[in-house]
Amino acid sequence: MKSGLCRYGPRIVVRSIRPIKQGEEVCITYTDLLQPKELRHSDLWSKYRFICCCKRCSAYPEMYVDHILCDTTFLNNEDLNSDRRHLRDMEIEEPADILDQAVTEYLSTGDTEACRSYIENMLTKCFRNEWPQLAESSQTRCKLQPLHFVSLKAFIMLASIYRTQACELETSNHSEEGIPEVFDLNRAMAAYSLLLAGATHHLFLFEPSLIVTTALFWINAGESFLVLVRSLICSPEIKWVNLSEFNIIFCNGRSIMTCIDGSSLPCNEFQSTSLRFLDCVLRISSKVWLFMVSGIQCLTDVKSPIDFSCLGKKNVSHQILVREGVAAGPCHFGNEECVCIGCKCEAEVHAEEGIKNLYQLAIHCLVYGGYLSTICYGCQSYWINHVRKLLCGEAWS
Numbered sequence: 012m013k014s015g016l017c018r019y020g021p022r023i024v025v026r027s028i029r030p031i032k033q034g035e036e037v038c039i040t041y042t043d044l045l046q047p048k049e050l051r052h053s054d055l056w057s058k059y060r061f062i063c064c065c066k067r068c069s070a071y072p073e074m075y076v077d078h079i080l081c082d083t084t085f086l087n088n089e090d091l092n093s094d095r096r097h098l099r100d101m102e103i104e105e106p107a108d109i110l111d112q113a114v115t116e117y118l119s120t121g122d123t124e125a126c127r128s129y130i131e132n133m134l135t136k137c138f139r140n141e142w143p144q145l146a147e148s149s150q151t152r153c154k155l156q157p158l159h160f161v162s163l164k165a166f167i168m169l170a171s172i173y174r175t176q177a178c179e180l181e182t183s184n185h186s187e188e189g190i191p192e193v194f195d196l197n198r199a200m201a202a203y204s205l206l207l208a209g210a211t212h213h214l215f216l217f218e219p220s221l222i223v224t225t226a227l228f229w230i231n232a233g234e235s236f237l238v239l240v241r242s243l244i245c246s247p248e249i250k251w252v253n254l255s256e257f258n259i260i261f262c263n264g265r266s267i268m269t270c271i272d273g274s275s276l277p278c279n280e281f282q283s284t285s286l287r288f289l290d291c292v293l294r295i296s297s298k299v300w301l302f303m304v305s306g307i308q309c310l311t312d313v314k315s316p317i318d319f320s321c322l323g324k325k326n327v328s329h330q331i332l333v334r335e336g337v338a339a340g341p342c343h344f345g346n347e348e349c350v351c352i353g354c355k356c357e358a359e360v361h362a363e364e365g366i367k368n369l370y371q372l373a374i375h376c377l378v379y380g381g382y383l384s385t386i387c388y389g390c391q392s393y394w395i396n397h398v399r400k401l402l403c404g405e406a407w408s
């Protein structure tokens with residue numbers, strides 16, 4: 012760009028998470044990437060009148076992400092053939108409609124309770140394969156899984172409904188002590204937020220363009236867990252984090268962007284950072300997940316908010332690097348000297364074990380979300396400042 016063009020008005024900074032070859036077409040997103048192909052295309056056509064033929068849209072057979080966002084059959088151990096696929100699209104119509112209807116009704120009536128139970132009942136039945144189908148094909152049942160786009164949409168909706176309900180209850184009650192009901196509402200909100208982050212992250216490992224959404228969902232999950240910790244103990248004796256250490260991680264996000272051109276070190280850095288945090292989040296969440304979902308019927312069938320290997324794809328952490336054509340180098344993860352800075356915060360929380368775990372989960376989600384967001388937006392964005400404030404405890408005052 013000629014320097015003269017930058018002198019007036021707002022500046023637009025374009026960042027890429029992978030190298031761009033000379034002459035290569037640069038594409039941007041016009042639509043919600045967590046939607047399956049059919050919905051993206053109808054969205055694009057109705058709003059912009061074009062048919063997208065990007066790599067993801069034109070892949071045949073369809074990419075894993077588009078497959079899993081729609082899939083309702085593979086848990087039944089049946090082969091996917093074209094007949095089944097057609098059936099698959101029919102099967103899901105009803106739950107998707109129910110979700111849309113619940114949202115529309117909520118927007119007109121503001122009845123959070125009705126909307127919540129409507130969506131949760133639907134999810135419970137679908138996760139358990141108890142959703143009756145159209146009479147003529149009564150032997151087919153709808154089996155949803157947590158990575159289905161209807162599930163993801165439902166988690167977004169439910170997390171926000173629980174948050175609204177917790178806030179309403181909190182403001183209507185003026186006592187100084189923590190209210191158990193508020194805690195339960197916040198617990199549900201945090202459970203859905205974590206599941207949403209974990210599920211989206213799993214998809215991101217196959218589809219790097221989901222990085223923006225993934226970063227945001229991790230940050231939301233981290234914030235939810237902080238809210239949860241705060242509703243458990245009114246004045247948590249938490250020593251807030253010393254940011255200087257975290258800034259190393261946050262700034263590394265930036266160096267990845269500039270060095271991802273095939274020199275292997277930053278990719279190794281990304282890989283090891285990513286693996287290290289995910290490993291921690293998996294470990295901590297496995298300790299608290301049963302507690303998080305107790306009483307929430309539709310989530311008791313979800314075994315882990317992070318590990319979706321039961322859905323058919325295992326050890327996907329290296330996928331993103333392999334796909335971008337970067338050889339996966341030696342991984343720093345597992346090195347004894349490599350101490351997770353999220354885990355270092357453990358020593359600074361004076362609380363019982365359970366609360367400690369929730370707090371640690373919050374820190375890990377925030378740091379990792381912040382890390383991903385610096386890759387997308389650099390280290391001075393709104394989101395990274397938001398994360399910094401949360402980690403320093405400023406947002407509480």
Ligand SMILES: [Zn+2]
Binds near residue numbers: 063065067068
């Ligand atoms: Zn496309």
Ligand SMILES: [Zn+2]
Binds near residue numbers: 261262265390
């Ligand atoms: Zn920086």
Ligand SMILES: [Zn+2]
Binds near residue numbers: 287291292352355375
């Ligand atoms: Zn850790």
